Amino acid sequence: MSEIVKLEHVAKIFRRGRLWGSREEIFALRDVTLSVIEGERISIVGESGSGKTTLARIIAGFEKPTHGVVYWFGKKVDELSRSEQTKLRAKIQYVHQDPYSSLNPSRTVYSILADPLRRHYDGDVNERVVELLKLVKLTPPEYFLNKYPYHLSGGMRQRLAIARALTASPNLIIADEPVSMIDMSLRVSVLDVFLDLNRRMNLATVMISHDIALAYYFTMNGGRLCVMYGGRILEEGESDKLITNPLHPYTRLLLLATPQHQREYAELRLNEMKKYFLPELRRIELMEGGSQACPYIARCPFAVDKCREGVELKKVEPRHYVACTRIDELPSWIPLPWFRPKVTTWTG
């Protein structure tokens, strides 16, 4: 299995400040190492400001990392010639969050798909347009060809955006919060298009989400899940392992923070969360520049001095890594009565 993308110790620093004033450095990513293998499903989950979108943009080549190396198909991106870069970039496609602004409103569905196909596809363009529409379940295709994006609902637009990403026959799709702007009854249909493409065409997919339940839905039965906070990956591993045996206090917090639907458990859930985070940020003088400290330290009730010295992802079991110095001291994870991730085996 070959690696499509590999990031090694990647950091991204954004600088902001006035023209003559002092400059402030914002560490959007710190020391991230991650690879995406052909045909893989990965979810990256984190709150706003966790660096998940920056990570996605670096994978796609929209941003250059400040430190570290990015490989595309085994080659260092920095050392690629311009033409090679253009060629490989097309193989990594990006689906944006907002299907209301990512599609050109003055183009028909047909031309949104046919124009990029003329550039990337050697066969019959018209046939391929129809095929693509069928792949993303916009059927019957003839009905959609002459429609404009404003004729379509959010879910349909997002599926059209996926079809457009497929015009370049990519090996990897990066989907940045693909369903956060879509109504709940249609979310599953968009996610299922990604899952279907992954299964039928072995298309690797990285999905960015702030919702760990959604992230899990996308990667259950063999996918991978990365939990990010403060620009770092805090826990990473096979989705099913990570959800049944979450080890980082922040991962546990996220799992508990997802609303369930039964009223009798609401308070139990909300109380349990308090074990894993401090309501008031702890004031500590750290976080300067390239600090290796655990980013969760300010909110972690288990934090001790050694958490400042640095954390790195360590293997705790096959295909499960955690960046926490305190995992041996955490209380054991007893799932609450309502917590029952996946019971039926997914058959699609």
Added chain:
Amino acid sequence: MSRGSEILEVKKLSVVYLVREGSIKAASDISFSVKEASITAIVGESGSGKSTIIEAITKTLPLNARVLEGEVRYRGIDLLTLTDEEYRKLRWREIAYVPQAAQSSLNPLQTVFEHFFETWADVIGFIQKEEMRVKASELLENVGLSRGVLDAYPHQLSGGMKQRVLIALSFLMNPKLLIMDEPVSALDVVNQSQILSLILELYRRYHPTILLITHDLPVAGELADTIAVMYAGHMVEFSSNKEFFEDPLHPYSKGLVRSMITFSIDMGLVSSIPGEPPSLLTPPSGCRFHPRCAHAMDICRKDVPPRIEISPGRWVRCWLYAGDIK
């Protein structure tokens, strides 16, 4: 607290929006009632008409909206017939509205204290600043904010803090009915849970009647004792929380419950509702869900189903249950 009596009753409410292309039938023939000291959640997707209902109740409908018919009775008074001046006497004191924090509901040029001060001055009259500071800091404490927030401007606050300020402000005059518009959307999950526990805590302490709208089914499930489901301008089901999640009646409700992605359900069985919601300029005839419904019959295409009472306080608008009334 007289629990059980009805504090709000909406009867046959129909609202349309006039637009260039025609009229958007945003809410058609809506009837439901809210019991005193209960929490009722109206759930629905965007464009289902849930906001239209609370805008009609709070008299904040946009200018192109027309109420075709119906009544909104608050303790017997029809709110729709009140003049703006008469409604002002109820606003804040009886009925308070908590808008979505994300929609920049706070004035960017005013400090948090000025929001409290001016609201009081506007509704009740003059108050000493010192007295107001004491009152406001108590209210802020109730929602878990320090008194330091009083002198902050909205841009200095995070989304979660703004939502807390709005909730504190809504309690300023101890209202009987609180109307909340998506109280936890657009917040990070951790913030979201904190606001949820805050709402539950305030409810336990003051027992206001709460009517909230949300698109998030699990959130509605954790907060509300009664769930009302909106689809394309129709209210299709009205149930107690437990009955709704255990045995949803309307095919749309069934679909919604099955499309929920959360850890309290079997994720292997999650499925979506086929099709897309209709345009409300030209809504489908009869039951508006029939084009997406697996059980649609001839009558569903022709006639709008009536309210069919299944058990006391529980009803559904679906022809599948029409046999039950005969």
